[in-house]
Amino acid sequence: MVCTTIKxxxxxxxxxxxxxxFNGGSCHTIVEQCIGCQKILDLPTGQYCQSFPDPAMRWRIGRCSMATHAKSTPSKVNGKLNPLKASKRRAG
Ligand code: SF4
Structure with missing residues (x-):
């Protein structure tokens, strides 16, 4: 249904x-990590996300999956593999 409140x-x-x-009865504004994302809506009431009503929640456990500006971090760190995955690979 079409929003008649904030968006x-x-x-x-x-x-x-x-x-x-929605929990709280309205959308929440974007958070600092969202800055630069193309999903930001500039509205007279503030800046909101096109896709999510609570952007802070999207960043609580890591990178927002819909972010257009931030790339995900690779699973390999300094070229090293996870030792558990490496041992499984060798065994299989
Ligand atoms: S898609 Fe994610 S990063 Fe982009 S504005 Fe929405 S919550 Fe923020």
């Missing part, structure tokens, strides 16, 4: 005839 005119899963059903 007016944007189709949103959380919007119902009874208003916004």
């Amino acid at each position: 007016k005119g944007v189709d949103c899963f959380f919007m119902t005839n009874n208003g916004c059903q």
Whole structure:
């Protein structure tokens, strides 16, 4: 349903005839880690994410999976493999 609160005119899963059903009753603004992402909506009420109502939650356990500006870190660090994975590879 189309949002009638913060993201007016944007189709949103959380919007119902009874208003916004997202936790807290409205979207939350972007967080510092979001700066540079192409999914940011500049609205008169502030900067919000096109895809997620609570951007801070997307960054709580690591990189946001929909971020367009930040690349994921490779699993290999300094060219070394995870010793557990390496031993499994050798065994198999
Ligand atoms: S997609 Fe992720 S990084 Fe981009 S604005 Fe939304 S929450 Fe932030």
